Amino acid sequence: MSRSILHMLSPLKHMSPFDVNMAADAGFDVVVPYTNVTLEEVTGLVQDAIFSRAPNDGKRTGIFIAGKKAGLALDMLDAAKKAFVPPFELNLFADPAGSFTTGAALVAVVAKALRDKHGTDLKGKRVVIFGGTGVVAYCAAVLAALERATAVIAGHDGVQRVAGIAAEMKERFGVTVEPADGSSRAASEAAVRDADIVLSAGPAGVNILDASQVAAVKNLLIAADVNAVPPAGIEGVGVMAKAEPFNGSKALAIGALTIGNVKYQTESGLFRRMLETDKPLAFDFRDAYAFARDVAG
Structure with missing residues (x-):
């Protein structure tokens, strides 16, 4: 051979x-x-x-x-x-910066928690994603939109750049993603006010939402954070959290290492598929998501 x-x-x-x-x-x-x-x-x-x-x-x-x-x-x-x-x-x-597989793992783990713990799915949910100019947020937003959620990307420097990214998503994938302002405390609170799911995909070691801001999100079902470097992107979400009760409400927390475990298995698994295939394959984050959903269970 x-x-x-x-x-x-x-x-x-x-x-x-x-x-x-x-x-x-x-x-x-x-x-x-x-x-x-x-x-x-x-x-x-x-x-x-x-x-x-x-x-x-x-x-x-x-x-x-x-x-x-x-x-x-x-x-x-x-x-x-x-x-x-x-x-x-x-x-x-x-898989730029490993972010295609990370974004896929993030959405796959959230989808599993919705199904297993809340008896529902992403359809019709309002998913607000911080770190909106990054690749993880890009993937998560497109995947959530493809699952018929209302996807929102919030930009730390305002709405202009994320609006351009949302327009690119529409052109490439035919999905509608809403841009939002995440440049201040007040703007971030407004962005998450009606959220069902809040995802933090911002820079490592940067707190994006504190506990009081998260507690104010009345319809919150899931808060997930890909940041493993203290402080947490979403205060109170532990790196090991695996769809655990959060903030004394119905909301569930999903931490970076839970997401990272699925991401690791997804990237490794796609490499192995390349080695085992009988015909050439091509993978982007949508293929990674299909694999990650199997990994997540």
Whole structure:
């Protein structure tokens, strides 16, 4: 059998050691990072990879797309697909900053808690996501909208940038996501006032909502936080919380390590699928969500 080779492309100065470790531990024989890769260079790199091996070896060859921007990663994934010359193809997996799999895990764990503890689902729920300019929030918002929730992304620097991101989501995926202002205490309180679900996907070590702000959200069913670095993004949500009673109400808390466990299994599992497949595959955060839902149970 031919050796399994993973080419890891990043537009940044460095490839994430986290992702390199994940790929190696999943079982790839050869893992090669490429940095400072531009969108225009993707076609040439992909075609170098496919034409240097027999068509049947495409299933043993992969391209991983890293970085820190959702839109660029999706554009690079699309460029890679367009570079194929059938029967010369290979496996593709986009997960910039590990955030596609994190966003997928976040929504999968929330969906499970809704089903198991509240007997409901995401349809019709108002989901407010802080860290709205980041990739995790991007994925979570699109996935929630695809599940027919009312998704809202709140921006720490106001509404302008998140409004542009919401417009991009509409163009790419045909979903409606509402922008909100999260630039001040008062603005954040207004953003979550009618929320059923509040998700914190902001920077590590930054408190976004304190306990009194969360207590004021009368319809709150779930508060989930992807931040494992103190202080918590949502005060009172412990990193180990696994759909536990929260704030003396019907609300449930989901912590970063609970989400992270599903994220880890999802990224590792998608790498293994690339190694086990009989035909080339392509993964973005929607594929990660389907996998994460199975992991979450």
